[in-house]
Amino acid sequence: MEVIETLVTEAVEVEENTTVVSNLEPDKTKAEFVWTLQATWQLVHTRLEMDQAFDQPVCKKKKLWEMVAEKVNVKLRDAGNHISNVKAYECDLKWRNMLATYRKNSERAKRLGVGSVHWEFFKAMHEVLGKSREEVEAQRKAKLNGTKLGKAIASKKFTPILPTPSLVPAPCPTRPPQDVLQLYMELQERKMNMWAQQKALEERKIEAINNLAQAISSLAQNNTSQLLKE
Numbered sequence: 001m002e003v004i005e006t007l008v009t010e011a012v013e014v015e016e017n018t019t020v021v022s023n024l025e026p027d028k029t030k031a032e033f034v035w036t037l038q039a040t041w042q043l044v045h046t047r048l049e050m051d052q053a054f055d056q057p058v059c060k061k062k063k064l065w066e067m068v069a070e071k072v073n074v075k076l077r078d079a080g081n082h083i084s085n086v087k088a089y090e091c092d093l094k095w096r097n098m099l100a101t102y103r104k105n106s107e108r109a110k111r112l113g114v115g116s117v118h119w120e121f122f123k124a125m126h127e128v129l130g131k132s133r134e135e136v137e138a139q140r141k142a143k144l145n146g147t148k149l150g151k152a153i154a155s156k157k158f159t160p161i162l163p164t165p166s167l168v169p170a171p172c173p174t175r176p177p178q179d180v181l182q183l184y185m186e187l188q189e190r191k192m193n194m195w196a197q198q199k200a201l202e203e204r205k206i207e208a209i210n211n212l213a214q215a216i217s218s219l220a221q222n223n224t225s226q227l228l229k230e
Contacts, residue, residue, distance in 0.1 A: 033086040035094055039076060043086075044121055046071045047095055048128045065092045102129065 033039075046068050047054075053064055065088040073085045102125045105117045109126075 031084065033084060033090045036081075036083075038079065038081065039072065039083075039086065040094070040098075040121070042072045042075045043068070043091055043094060044098070044124055046075070047091075048124065051128050061092075062088065065089070098125070102126070106130065 035043075050064060050068060053059060054061070069086050069088045069091045072091065076083065076086075098121060101119065102122060105119050105122050106126065109117050109122075114126075
Protein backbone atom coordinates (compact mmCIF):
# COMPACT_ATOMS: atom_id res chain seq x y z
CA MET A 1 0.00 0.00 0.00
CA GLU A 2 1.43 3.33 -1.04
CA VAL A 3 1.46 5.99 1.66
CA ILE A 4 2.11 9.66 0.97
CA GLU A 5 2.88 11.41 4.20
CA THR A 6 5.06 14.00 5.89
CA LEU A 7 7.91 12.80 8.08
CA VAL A 8 8.88 15.13 10.92
CA THR A 9 12.30 14.37 12.39
CA GLU A 10 14.37 16.16 14.96
CA ALA A 11 16.23 18.29 12.45
CA VAL A 12 14.97 17.74 8.90
CA GLU A 13 11.50 17.59 7.32
CA VAL A 14 10.99 15.36 4.28
CA GLU A 15 7.80 15.69 2.21
CA GLU A 16 7.87 13.65 -1.01
CA ASN A 17 11.11 15.38 -2.08
CA THR A 18 9.09 18.55 -2.73
CA THR A 19 11.12 21.75 -2.50
CA VAL A 20 9.26 25.06 -2.33
CA VAL A 21 10.90 28.45 -1.96
CA SER A 22 9.13 31.00 0.21
CA ASN A 23 8.79 34.56 -0.97
CA LEU A 24 9.45 35.78 2.59
CA GLU A 25 13.11 36.56 3.23
CA PRO A 26 14.56 34.29 5.95
CA ASP A 27 16.86 35.41 8.71
CA LYS A 28 19.78 33.06 8.18
CA THR A 29 21.76 34.43 11.12
CA LYS A 30 19.71 32.27 13.53
CA ALA A 31 19.10 28.53 13.65
CA GLU A 32 16.13 27.26 11.70
CA PHE A 33 12.99 26.24 13.55
CA VAL A 34 12.57 22.52 14.18
CA TRP A 35 9.06 21.40 13.24
CA THR A 36 7.83 18.92 15.81
CA LEU A 37 4.54 17.11 15.37
CA GLN A 38 2.84 19.42 17.85
CA ALA A 39 4.18 22.54 16.16
CA THR A 40 3.05 21.22 12.78
CA TRP A 41 -0.48 20.65 14.07
CA GLN A 42 -0.56 24.16 15.53
CA LEU A 43 0.45 25.56 12.14
CA VAL A 44 -2.24 23.53 10.33
CA HIS A 45 -5.02 24.64 12.68
CA THR A 46 -3.92 28.29 12.64
CA ARG A 47 -3.51 28.47 8.87
CA LEU A 48 -6.87 26.79 8.19
CA GLU A 49 -8.61 29.17 10.61
CA MET A 50 -7.24 32.10 8.56
CA ASP A 51 -7.93 30.52 5.16
CA GLN A 52 -10.60 33.06 4.24
CA ALA A 53 -8.21 35.92 4.97
CA PHE A 54 -5.62 34.35 2.66
CA ASP A 55 -8.26 33.91 -0.07
CA GLN A 56 -9.09 37.61 -0.24
CA PRO A 57 -8.29 39.16 -3.66
CA VAL A 58 -6.31 41.95 -2.02
CA CYS A 59 -4.30 40.99 1.03
CA LYS A 60 -0.75 41.33 2.31
CA LYS A 61 0.47 37.75 2.63
CA LYS A 62 3.58 38.80 4.56
CA LYS A 63 1.47 40.40 7.30
CA LEU A 64 -0.81 37.37 7.43
CA TRP A 65 2.12 34.97 7.82
CA GLU A 66 3.49 37.14 10.61
CA MET A 67 0.12 36.77 12.35
CA VAL A 68 0.23 32.99 11.82
CA ALA A 69 3.73 32.76 13.29
CA GLU A 70 2.71 34.86 16.29
CA LYS A 71 -0.35 32.68 17.00
CA VAL A 72 1.65 29.46 16.65
CA ASN A 73 4.30 30.74 19.09
CA VAL A 74 1.63 31.74 21.62
CA LYS A 75 -0.07 28.33 21.39
CA LEU A 76 3.25 26.50 21.79
CA ARG A 77 4.21 28.58 24.83
CA ASP A 78 0.78 28.02 26.37
CA ALA A 79 1.32 24.29 25.89
CA GLY A 80 4.58 24.50 27.84
CA ASN A 81 6.96 24.20 24.90
CA HIS A 82 9.77 26.69 25.45
CA ILE A 83 11.42 26.35 22.08
CA SER A 84 12.76 28.99 19.72
CA ASN A 85 10.12 31.15 18.09
CA VAL A 86 9.06 30.21 14.56
CA LYS A 87 9.45 32.90 11.91
CA ALA A 88 6.86 34.00 9.33
CA TYR A 89 8.94 32.73 6.41
CA GLU A 90 9.33 29.34 8.11
CA CYS A 91 5.55 29.02 8.47
CA ASP A 92 5.11 30.01 4.83
CA LEU A 93 7.69 27.48 3.60
CA LYS A 94 6.35 24.69 5.80
CA TRP A 95 2.79 25.30 4.61
CA ARG A 96 3.81 25.29 0.96
CA ASN A 97 5.50 21.91 1.41
CA MET A 98 2.46 20.55 3.22
CA LEU A 99 0.18 21.95 0.51
CA ALA A 100 2.16 20.10 -2.15
CA THR A 101 1.82 16.86 -0.17
CA TYR A 102 -1.89 17.50 0.34
CA ARG A 103 -2.47 17.92 -3.40
CA LYS A 104 -0.75 14.62 -4.16
CA ASN A 105 -2.86 12.83 -1.57
CA SER A 106 -5.98 14.58 -2.87
CA GLU A 107 -5.33 13.20 -6.36
CA ARG A 108 -4.83 9.76 -4.84
CA ALA A 109 -8.11 10.07 -2.95
CA LYS A 110 -9.92 10.88 -6.19
CA ARG A 111 -8.53 7.79 -7.89
CA LEU A 112 -8.60 5.23 -5.08
CA GLY A 113 -10.88 6.75 -2.46
CA VAL A 114 -10.24 8.59 0.81
CA GLY A 115 -9.49 5.31 2.58
CA SER A 116 -6.30 4.92 0.59
CA VAL A 117 -4.80 8.09 2.12
CA HIS A 118 -3.03 7.66 5.47
CA TRP A 119 -1.37 11.05 5.82
CA GLU A 120 -2.33 12.32 9.27
CA PHE A 121 -2.92 15.93 8.21
CA PHE A 122 -5.04 15.12 5.16
CA LYS A 123 -8.47 14.99 6.81
CA ALA A 124 -8.14 18.33 8.61
CA MET A 125 -6.81 20.08 5.51
CA HIS A 126 -9.30 18.44 3.15
CA GLU A 127 -12.29 19.61 5.21
CA VAL A 128 -11.29 23.20 4.42
CA LEU A 129 -9.30 23.03 1.21
CA GLY A 130 -11.38 20.32 -0.47
CA LYS A 131 -14.48 22.44 -0.87
CA SER A 132 -15.58 23.11 -4.42
CA ARG A 133 -15.96 26.60 -5.81
CA GLU A 134 -19.74 26.18 -5.74
CA GLU A 135 -19.71 25.39 -2.01
CA VAL A 136 -17.46 28.34 -1.22
CA GLU A 137 -19.66 30.69 -3.25
CA ALA A 138 -22.81 29.35 -1.58
CA GLN A 139 -21.32 29.93 1.87
CA ARG A 140 -20.27 33.44 0.91
CA LYS A 141 -23.78 34.28 -0.30
CA ALA A 142 -25.30 32.76 2.84
CA LYS A 143 -23.15 35.01 5.00
CA LEU A 144 -24.11 38.06 2.93
CA ASN A 145 -27.84 37.38 3.25
CA GLY A 146 -29.36 39.66 5.85
CA THR A 147 -26.47 42.11 5.84
CA LYS A 148 -26.64 45.59 4.35
CA LEU A 149 -24.16 44.63 1.65
CA GLY A 150 -26.15 41.53 0.73
CA LYS A 151 -29.42 43.48 0.52
CA ALA A 152 -27.75 46.14 -1.62
CA ILE A 153 -26.43 43.50 -4.02
CA ALA A 154 -29.79 41.69 -4.15
CA SER A 155 -31.76 44.91 -4.82
CA LYS A 156 -29.40 46.18 -7.49
CA LYS A 157 -30.55 45.50 -11.02
CA PHE A 158 -27.86 44.58 -13.47
CA THR A 159 -28.25 45.12 -17.18
CA PRO A 160 -26.69 42.22 -19.04
CA ILE A 161 -24.16 43.20 -21.67
CA LEU A 162 -25.04 41.30 -24.77
CA PRO A 163 -22.40 40.61 -27.38
CA THR A 164 -22.58 42.73 -30.49
CA PRO A 165 -23.93 40.59 -33.33
CA SER A 166 -21.51 40.23 -36.17
CA LEU A 167 -22.62 41.70 -39.49
CA VAL A 168 -22.98 38.86 -41.93
CA PRO A 169 -23.45 39.97 -45.54
CA ALA A 170 -26.70 38.75 -47.04
CA PRO A 171 -26.11 36.05 -49.61
CA CYS A 172 -26.73 37.14 -53.17
CA PRO A 173 -29.81 35.47 -54.61
CA THR A 174 -28.83 32.96 -57.22
CA ARG A 175 -30.77 32.95 -60.45
CA PRO A 176 -31.75 29.69 -62.06
CA PRO A 177 -30.11 28.94 -65.45
CA GLN A 178 -33.30 29.77 -67.37
CA ASP A 179 -33.50 33.27 -65.87
CA VAL A 180 -29.86 33.93 -66.71
CA LEU A 181 -30.40 32.91 -70.32
CA GLN A 182 -33.53 35.06 -70.56
CA LEU A 183 -31.65 38.04 -69.17
CA TYR A 184 -28.84 37.54 -71.67
CA MET A 185 -31.32 37.42 -74.57
CA GLU A 186 -32.99 40.62 -73.36
CA LEU A 187 -29.65 42.42 -73.22
CA GLN A 188 -28.76 41.25 -76.73
CA GLU A 189 -32.12 42.43 -78.04
CA ARG A 190 -31.61 45.86 -76.48
CA LYS A 191 -28.21 46.12 -78.11
CA MET A 192 -29.70 45.24 -81.51
CA ASN A 193 -32.43 47.87 -81.11
CA MET A 194 -29.90 50.52 -80.14
CA TRP A 195 -27.73 49.59 -83.15
CA ALA A 196 -30.74 49.78 -85.52
CA GLN A 197 -31.72 53.21 -84.14
CA GLN A 198 -28.17 54.46 -84.56
CA LYS A 199 -28.04 53.14 -88.13
CA ALA A 200 -31.32 54.87 -89.04
CA LEU A 201 -30.00 58.13 -87.58
CA GLU A 202 -26.85 57.89 -89.69
CA GLU A 203 -28.91 57.23 -92.82
CA ARG A 204 -31.02 60.35 -92.11
CA LYS A 205 -27.88 62.43 -91.72
CA ILE A 206 -26.57 61.19 -95.07
CA GLU A 207 -29.90 61.88 -96.76
CA ALA A 208 -30.00 65.41 -95.31
CA ILE A 209 -26.48 66.09 -96.57
CA ASN A 210 -27.40 64.84 -100.07
CA ASN A 211 -30.50 67.05 -100.15
CA LEU A 212 -28.47 70.05 -99.07
CA ALA A 213 -25.89 69.36 -101.75
CA GLN A 214 -28.59 69.08 -104.43
CA ALA A 215 -30.18 72.37 -103.27
CA ILE A 216 -26.85 74.17 -103.43
CA SER A 217 -26.14 72.73 -106.89
CA SER A 218 -29.58 73.73 -108.18
CA LEU A 219 -29.19 77.24 -106.76
CA ALA A 220 -25.83 77.60 -108.43
CA GLN A 221 -27.22 76.54 -111.83
CA ASN A 222 -30.07 79.06 -111.59
CA ASN A 223 -27.65 81.87 -110.81
CA THR A 224 -25.47 80.90 -113.76
CA SER A 225 -28.49 80.91 -116.17
CA GLN A 226 -29.53 84.38 -115.08
CA LEU A 227 -26.06 85.77 -115.58
CA LEU A 228 -25.90 84.36 -119.10
CA LYS A 229 -29.27 85.93 -120.07
CA GLU A 230 -28.11 89.32 -118.94
